[in-house]
Amino acid sequence: MSSTGSTRNDWPLYEVFVRGKRGLNHVHVGSLHAADDAMALSHARDLYTRRNEGVSIWVVRSEHIAASTRDEKDPFFAPSADKVYRHPTFYDIPDDVPHI
Amino acid sequence: MTTSQGARSDGGGAEPGLQEQFDATIAKDQRIEPRDWMPEGYRRTLIRQIAQHAHSEIIGMQPEGEWITKAPSLRRKAILFAKVQDEAGHGLYLYSAAETLGADRADLTERLIEGRQKYSSIFNYPTLTFADVGVIGWLVDGAAICNQVPLCRTSYGPYARAMVRICKEESFHQRQGYELLMTMMRGTDAQREMVQDAVNRWWWPSLMMFGPPDHDSPNSAASMAWKIKRHSNDELRQRFVDMTVPQAEKLGVTLPDPELRWNEERGHYDFGTPDWAEFKRVISGDGPCNAQRIARRRAAHEEGAWVREAALAHAAKQAARAGRKREDQSAQEGAAA
Ligand SMILES: [Fe+2]
Numbered sequence A: 001m002s003s004t005g006s007t008r009n010d011w012p013l014y015e016v017f018v019r020g021k022r023g024l025n026h027v028h029v030g031s032l033h034a035a036d037d038a039m040a041l042s043h044a045r046d047l048y049t050r051r052n053e054g055v056s057i058w059v060v061r062s063e064h065i066a067a068s069t070r071d072e073k074d075p076f077f078a079p080s081a082d083k084v085y086r087h088p089t090f091y092d093i094p095d096d097v098p099h100i
Numbered sequence B: 001m002t003t004s005q006g007a008r009s010d011g012g013g014a015e016p017g018l019q020e021q022f023d024a025t026i027a028k029d030q031r032i033e034p035r036d037w038m039p040e041g042y043r044r045t046l047i048r049q050i051a052q053h054a055h056s057e058i059i060g061m062q063p064e065g066e067w068i069t070k071a072p073s074l075r076r077k078a079i080l081f082a083k084v085q086d087e088a089g090h091g092l093y094l095y096s097a098a099e100t101l102g103a104d105r106a107d108l109t110e111r112l113i114e115g116r117q118k119y120s121s122i123f124n125y126p127t128l129t130f131a132d133v134g135v136i137g138w139l140v141d142g143a144a145i146c147n148q149v150p151l152c153r154t155s156y157g158p159y160a161r162a163m164v165r166i167c168k169e170e171s172f173h174q175r176q177g178y179e180l181l182m183t184m185m186r187g188t189d190a191q192r193e194m195v196q197d198a199v200n201r202w203w204w205p206s207l208m209m210f211g212p213p214d215h216d217s218p219n220s221a222a223s224m225a226w227k228i229k230r231h232s233n234d235e236l237r238q239r240f241v242d243m244t245v246p247q248a249e250k251l252g253v254t255l256p257d258p259e260l261r262w263n264e265e266r267g268h269y270d271f272g273t274p275d276w277a278e279f280k281r282v283i284s285g286d287g288p289c290n291a292q293r294i295a296r297r298r299a300a301h302e303e304g305a306w307v308r309e310a311a312l313a314h315a316a317k318q319a320a321r322a323g324r325k326r327e328d329q330s331a332q333e334g335a336a337a
């Protein structure tokens, strides 16, 4: 890992995503270390799906994930904060209009 | 996205408003996530606690692991194998959680084998007979469950999520142990004696798993304020005793405490005081098996070094080969065009 900067030569860190069953998205479940992608997949199987918790696994090197800043109140999310008209409740429809 | 990598870039200097935001998140009973600002003390406390917890799971494989080859049937062997494998998994979930706080996995392993970080005192006691395997499942995993269920709501998100996963698996551990003991109790007098002997040896160390009494637990107050810890050591110990006594009665064993009795007024069992001097001795390295446990962990780590290096060399070679193939392909495509 870049953060160790030591002579230890550690296996890189991978993030693991598991699809619990058909019809569901892959969900982040944790991380693990592996020498390469194939090993990361088989470790992920052994570590995160010992009891049928998944039907499909994605692994990705942690350093390849780009993330937004840590602050929820960051202006990055501002564009979604002030657009109430994107929500169905913004619109007043009389109660006697059916199925809407 | 909160990834394990995310926390690494955090400097942790308190910009104005950050402490307030952190406090508000805790007050609202919401989770702190890896990329959030957090006080250094919170981060340090968590790393220490999660690392100790992870080390306990990893060292905890040894006392029971010794019995895998000696298990009396294929069924028991398969069960024990699965249980010990789960404990390895628990250790890895927890190391993964510690890494989201900026800890380095290899560094944590080094701290463990150099004796600079602790693990639960319980795993420094020997497993003398196969009944110990049953009693560990029943009492040690039972105590672990008492400790761990409230941690599913601990304030740090990755730790809480690891605990949810772990708690789901612990129930199997406790039940297989109790079932093993029930089977032995239906057997011969010698088998029943083995069970009672194992209970006598493991009962007090199990009570010590909840840590020192509240008045002697210096770090507890901060952990409670940060909602890392949800209940005091003594509360959890009481809960464990109350849960376990009826199970012991059903099993037909005696818990080795002459002071143990139901207290109608309190609505709880009264019980004696563990030998806290022994606890301090064992936790600081002087228990029956401390040296052996660490020596074995160190040997596994050092003897595995060539495997870790070979896997990296193999990965590098594969990557280089794949890179050459891609170059050849694009050269061919270039020639064809
Ligand atoms: Fe465990």
Ligand SMILES: [Fe+2]
Pocket: B087, B141, B144, B170, B173
């Ligand atoms: Fe367990």
